[in-house]
Amino acid sequence: MTPPPARRRRPGSTGTAPARSFPRRGTVRRAQAITTYGVGSLMAVDQESFIVSGLDTAEESWSTDESPRIHERRLARLLGVSHFRLPPASDDTSRDGVRVRRFPLMHSCPECGDLQPHRDFNPPSGRSVCGVCEVDLVPSRFVVACKAGHLGEFPYWQWVHRSTDRDAPSVGRCGGRLKLRTSGRTSSLRSILVSCTCGRVDEVSMEGSFRRQALKDLGISCRGTRPWLGSSGEASNCGLALRTLQRGSSAVWQPVLRSALSIPPWSDGRADPLAEHWDRLRELAGRQRVADYLYGAFPGGCPVPLDEVMTLLAAEQEEDADSGTEPTFDHRYRALRDKEYERLRAGNDESEHAHDEQFVCETPLGDQKILEPLGVVGPMLVKKLREVRALKAFTRLADPDSTNGPREMSLSDSPLPWLPAMEVRGEGVFLRLDDTRLAAWEKATAVAARADRVHRAHQRVLEERADDPGLVVPSPATPRMVLLHTLAHVLINEWSLESGYPSAALRERLYASDDMAGLLVHTATSDSAGSLGGLVAQGEPEILDRTVRAAIRRAEWCSSDPLCMETEVSGAGGTNLAACHACVMLPETSCEHNNILLDRALLVGTPEDPEVGFFADVLDL
Structure with missing residues (x-):
C-alpha cells in the first residue's frame, strides 16, 4: 500500500x-x-x-x-x-x-524524454520536476538486486550500448544522453524504448532485461551497493549475479521477522529495569554475587527483589538446557516456542496475579468432553496476550524462511544494541489435538504419502534457493504440521464470520513437533480490532464444538472443486495440494508460512479416500 x-x-x-x-x-x-x-x-x-x-x-x-x-x-x-x-x-x-x-536516482522526464540522475534535471528545491519542462519526473521503474541483499540502479547505458561496445569503460564516455520513451503499442517491456543521442547505437527496448542471465551476458555483476546506508553503503566487490526487478516488486524487500509471546516469569514487566544488566548477571555464580552486583548497579536499591531476579535467571538456565550444549539459532527459536507451548497448556489464572500481568490464560468453564469426538483437547482462553514482533533483517530475491545467515542483510552498518519492533496486545484461543488419535492417523499410508509430496516439493524449493546445499534448512512439512496449519486457516476463516474480527486481524501461531500438536489463534493488530472479547468467547467448549464442525463442513467443498481437490500441485513451487484462495488461504498478515504447506484433504479426506481426513468422522455425523 x-x-x-x-x-x-x-x-x-x-x-x-x-x-x-x-x-x-x-x-x-x-x-x-x-x-x-x-x-x-x-x-x-x-x-x-x-x-x-x-x-x-x-x-x-x-x-x-x-x-x-x-x-x-x-x-x-x-x-x-x-x-x-x-x-x-x-x-x-x-x-x-x-x-x-x-x-x-535515475529519473526520466515524460516531456523531453531525458533519462538521467535526478540532480541533473536541476529541479527546484523540495520538488521533483524537470528544470526545463516543469513536469513531474518519473523514477526508474527498474532496479537490480542480488541474493546477498544488495540493491542498485539498472545499468541503462550498458544495456543500450551492449551491441557495439560491450567492454566500454564507463557510463557517459560516448558523449551522448540517454532517452526513454514508450511506444504505446503494447503494455509489455517491448514498448519501453531506451536510446542514446551519441548516434552509435539504435533504440533498444527493455524486452529481455528480466532474463536471469541478461546482465551476466553484459559482463555486469553486483558491486555490493547499499543505498539505504548512504555514504557507508558505498560499492564493494560482491560479484554475485544481478537480477532486474520492478521497483514495486515484493522480491525487492522481504522482512525477516521474529516474534515471541510474553509469558511468566517475564510477562508482568517487573524485570524491564534490568534489561541492560542480564548479560553480566548471567556470568555471576551464586546468590551473594548477584546481590553484590545489584547493590552496585542500583545505588538507590534494585527495583526487582533478589528472589525474583534469581527466579528469572533460573528460567533462562532451564531454557538453555532445553536447547542443547551448542544450540543454533533455529534450536534456540524452537526452545522459545517450546516454553510458550508449556505455558499455554498450564495456563495462568488472572486471579493469582497483579493487574500488570500481560499473559492471562484460563481453562474454559464448560464441559470439554463435548470436544472428544472431534479429537480436540485442552482448549484454553487466552484473555490477555502480548506479542513482540521484531525486524531482525531483510532479504531480497529470496523467501526469508528459506535463507541462512549470509543472505540476511543487516539493518545498520555497525552493530546496535537494539532492533525495531512492535507489540500487539490482544486475546486468543489455544487448542490441541488428541495425541493418541493423531499418532494413529499419522501412520496411515495415504496420509504419509500426501504429506511427503508437500515435504519433497518444499525441500526442493529450499534447495533451489540456497547457495550452499549444506546449509539448507529441513522442511518442517510433516503430516501433523500440515494438518495443524490447514486447521488454523479454516478456523480463522470461520471465526472471521462468528467473532466480529476480520480475518486479517487474526493470526496463527503453530506448535508442531514430535511432542507438540497445538495451535493458537490470536489477534494480530494493535488498532481498534485488538481486543474486543469476541475471540475468547469462541473458546468455550460448546461454541468451539459448533465452530470446528462448521469450519470442517465448509472446508469440505470449494468453489474451485473438483479442480482444487484433485490437483497434484498448487501454490508456489508446488508446496500446497488441495488449497486455494477460494477455500483455505488467508491474508499475508494472518499466516506464519506465506500460505504454503496447506492441504485441505488432510482435514476432510478425498472422494476416493475419505479416511485421509483427520476429521472425516465429523462429516459422517
Missing part, C-alpha cells in the same frame, strides 16, 4: 517549529515500519520513490518519547540485543520520523 501524501506539520505546543527541518514526504503506521516499509525497502510517495534509511543515525533522530523502548527478554536474548524500540510515529504532531533517501 502506498503511503498517503504528506501533510503539513503543525508547530509544537509552544508554537515552535519542529526540531528537524527535513522535508516530510509521507506517513506510515508504526506496524508498517516493521512489516512493509522497514529499513532497506522502497516506498512510493506520489510521483517520488525513496528507500528507508538504515538505523546508524536512529539513536539521534528517534526521540525517546516518540520511539519508546519495549522489552521482551526472551526474544531480545535470542536476537542478541538488550531491548527493542518502537518506530517513531509519523502523525501531524510528530517532530521527526523514519528517515528516507531518494532511490532510484
Whole structure:
C-alpha cells in the first residue's frame, strides 16, 4: 500500500517549529515500519520513490518519547540485543520520523524524454520536476538486486550500448544522453524504448532485461551497493549475479521477522529495569554475587527483589538446557516456542496475579468432553496476550524462511544494541489435538504419502534457493504440521464470520513437533480490532464444538472443486495440494508460512479416500 501524501506539520505546543527541518514526504503506521516499509525497502510517495534509511543515525533522530523502548527478554536474548524500540510515529504532531533517501536516482522526464540522475534535471528545491519542462519526473521503474541483499540502479547505458561496445569503460564516455520513451503499442517491456543521442547505437527496448542471465551476458555483476546506508553503503566487490526487478516488486524487500509471546516469569514487566544488566548477571555464580552486583548497579536499591531476579535467571538456565550444549539459532527459536507451548497448556489464572500481568490464560468453564469426538483437547482462553514482533533483517530475491545467515542483510552498518519492533496486545484461543488419535492417523499410508509430496516439493524449493546445499534448512512439512496449519486457516476463516474480527486481524501461531500438536489463534493488530472479547468467547467448549464442525463442513467443498481437490500441485513451487484462495488461504498478515504447506484433504479426506481426513468422522455425523 502506498503511503498517503504528506501533510503539513503543525508547530509544537509552544508554537515552535519542529526540531528537524527535513522535508516530510509521507506517513506510515508504526506496524508498517516493521512489516512493509522497514529499513532497506522502497516506498512510493506520489510521483517520488525513496528507500528507508538504515538505523546508524536512529539513536539521534528517534526521540525517546516518540520511539519508546519495549522489552521482551526472551526474544531480545535470542536476537542478541538488550531491548527493542518502537518506530517513531509519523502523525501531524510528530517532530521527526523514519528517515528516507531518494532511490532510484535515475529519473526520466515524460516531456523531453531525458533519462538521467535526478540532480541533473536541476529541479527546484523540495520538488521533483524537470528544470526545463516543469513536469513531474518519473523514477526508474527498474532496479537490480542480488541474493546477498544488495540493491542498485539498472545499468541503462550498458544495456543500450551492449551491441557495439560491450567492454566500454564507463557510463557517459560516448558523449551522448540517454532517452526513454514508450511506444504505446503494447503494455509489455517491448514498448519501453531506451536510446542514446551519441548516434552509435539504435533504440533498444527493455524486452529481455528480466532474463536471469541478461546482465551476466553484459559482463555486469553486483558491486555490493547499499543505498539505504548512504555514504557507508558505498560499492564493494560482491560479484554475485544481478537480477532486474520492478521497483514495486515484493522480491525487492522481504522482512525477516521474529516474534515471541510474553509469558511468566517475564510477562508482568517487573524485570524491564534490568534489561541492560542480564548479560553480566548471567556470568555471576551464586546468590551473594548477584546481590553484590545489584547493590552496585542500583545505588538507590534494585527495583526487582533478589528472589525474583534469581527466579528469572533460573528460567533462562532451564531454557538453555532445553536447547542443547551448542544450540543454533533455529534450536534456540524452537526452545522459545517450546516454553510458550508449556505455558499455554498450564495456563495462568488472572486471579493469582497483579493487574500488570500481560499473559492471562484460563481453562474454559464448560464441559470439554463435548470436544472428544472431534479429537480436540485442552482448549484454553487466552484473555490477555502480548506479542513482540521484531525486524531482525531483510532479504531480497529470496523467501526469508528459506535463507541462512549470509543472505540476511543487516539493518545498520555497525552493530546496535537494539532492533525495531512492535507489540500487539490482544486475546486468543489455544487448542490441541488428541495425541493418541493423531499418532494413529499419522501412520496411515495415504496420509504419509500426501504429506511427503508437500515435504519433497518444499525441500526442493529450499534447495533451489540456497547457495550452499549444506546449509539448507529441513522442511518442517510433516503430516501433523500440515494438518495443524490447514486447521488454523479454516478456523480463522470461520471465526472471521462468528467473532466480529476480520480475518486479517487474526493470526496463527503453530506448535508442531514430535511432542507438540497445538495451535493458537490470536489477534494480530494493535488498532481498534485488538481486543474486543469476541475471540475468547469462541473458546468455550460448546461454541468451539459448533465452530470446528462448521469450519470442517465448509472446508469440505470449494468453489474451485473438483479442480482444487484433485490437483497434484498448487501454490508456489508446488508446496500446497488441495488449497486455494477460494477455500483455505488467508491474508499475508494472518499466516506464519506465506500460505504454503496447506492441504485441505488432510482435514476432510478425498472422494476416493475419505479416511485421509483427520476429521472425516465429523462429516459422517
